[in-house]
Amino acid sequence: MTPRIIAANLGVRLRCFYRERSAMFFTFAFPVILVLVFGTIFTKPEHLNFDLSVQDLSRSASSARFLERLTADQTFRITPVPIDVDATRYAKEHKQNLVLVIPKDFAALQARHLDPRGGPSSVPLTYVYDPSSTSVTTKIQLLSAMVAEANQKVTGSPPLFKLVPESILPERYRFIEFFVPGIIAMAIMTSCLSNALNMNAELRQKGILRKLATTPITRADWLVASMLYQLILSVVSTAAILVVSYAVFDVRLHIGIWLPLILVVEVIAFVGIGMLLTPFAKEAESASAVANAFLFPMMFLSGTFFPVEMMPAFLQSFAKLLPLYYVNEALRAAMIFVDDPATLQSVGVTAVFAAVVFAAGTFKTRWDEAT
């Protein structure tokens, strides 16, 4: 291994990358776009708004008060439904997944319930819903909670049982906090693997590899230069993801000494895997196919987009064989849970993996014979 040769190769690789604007865009902008899109879709705003159609057949002062209470915390935005239409038909025609119907005798029934001499009675609030809609369950749950609260307030006494939430996390933890470390790990993996494979196929196809084989560059020189190159891209890409996440979603993540360490270990692991896969990807076309065959299962099964715990048990065991799983675990342990022993454990597994892959990558002594 010669530092001079490594520096020369690193310089050429960085120049090529800087001059190829489309590669630069995909490397840096793509993960940022993912963060923006998924963050916007899945991060619940402070005040969640749902549309609720209400057909108020009673049109009384008490029904108006009830609706006022329903909209007080701005969870629901009420759309009035004309009283002369059928609620079911209205829901179908206007594609409303939930229509609440307040009965005509709402005021009378409420009055009878409140009157100690009135005997047991209740006010039926019918809701017409579309079970095929995905968001309707949440809306019904919210509505039930509100009705229960309203019931309890009417009786005037404090509730007997009360749930008190207490988070195991020091700070508020939203989807975006879960998502950002996953995207960092994914962006680095994608860039390392596909760059290693595409670069190699390109060098091979063009015949540059044949020239390099007649120079003093060794396989180890090349591998180390590739790793340094990917490390630089990874640092820039991670910084871009973090800046956008802080600016747009105000994420609360812990950024300490673990983060750079995890980046280094991940880069070594995935550039090494890329090197080992090059014999299967001699042409540019097969290079991206081979890269994707590895990237996609890894991306979906290692807990990048959703927690591994959501998957069936056998897939969870499978995930524990994937290097990206440990990178995700390490990043989340370090950035969200600030749990040093857990971070160390996952970094350790990744580091052992990286060392094995690196050794295997340099062990193939003659990288030129295959040309």
Added chain:
Amino acid sequence: MPNTEHAIVVDRLCKRYGTLRAVDDISFTVNKGEVFAFLGPNGAGKSVTVEIIETIRNATSGKVAVLGLDVAKSKAEVVRRIGVLPQNFSSFDRITVRESLRYYARVFGCKADVDALMDLTNLRGKADARFNTLSGGLKQRLGIAAALVNDPEVVFLDEPTTGLDPHARRQVWDVLKGLKNRGKTVFLTTNYMEEAELLADTVAIISRGKIVAIDSPARLTEEHAEQTRLTLESIDPAALGLIAKMGFAPKPTSAGNICIPVRNPDDVRVILEEVQKAGLALPGLDVRKPNLEEVFLKLTDEPRDDGASGGPR
């Protein structure tokens, strides 16, 4: 042991791929300071042999020494002392001529005079042009310059002018002549016989993995080529008998011509006079001196039409 006069010694070299003998027990030497042209049809084992000498491939058996060093044992040392222009040379697309040369110089760890190299290969005006904007001839010249960054004692040029137009080819030849004048040993493989004839001190011809001839171009031609040939174009077949009676051996060709091997230019005059006397019309004629191409075609088999090119991969 290798003679110090020899830049390259190839001794009983074999390379097999399965049952295919790509290189079949060949031996030859290349003198220091000479231009050695290595010729052979596609698939004859030419590139494999060169790549073994360049240390890119391993031999199955036999020994190759470059500058007295065994290529199998002293790869690193050999690589430092040779310069290689591989077939279809290519470099990084977005890197300029100057940057490419600096890169190779750094890789070899030598303080190459990049400007002098660009002058030698006539690339000064293209110093800041990126590789993917260069024409074929410019790319080859950059490849030659890149092969010289480490001031090598032996330069390998694998088909340096393949695919170039006649102007670009002549420019590359000028560069090669410059190398020869500087006393470099040049190992040249080519498909162009005129290139070998023009530049080479020694020519070796390989066919089906074996060396079939090795000598100077002049001696090869003398030894193997037909004599000077006179071709009478579109002539009356009656001429055939007439010329045969004169003691020559005329042969009718498929194009309706008559081809006559002759010993000297005077024979041409005699034959033409005879034809004129007989009153035969003569629409055209061609007198051809013997050349290396004939030697090549005679010594190597008909090109095998099996799509093989560049040897096994």
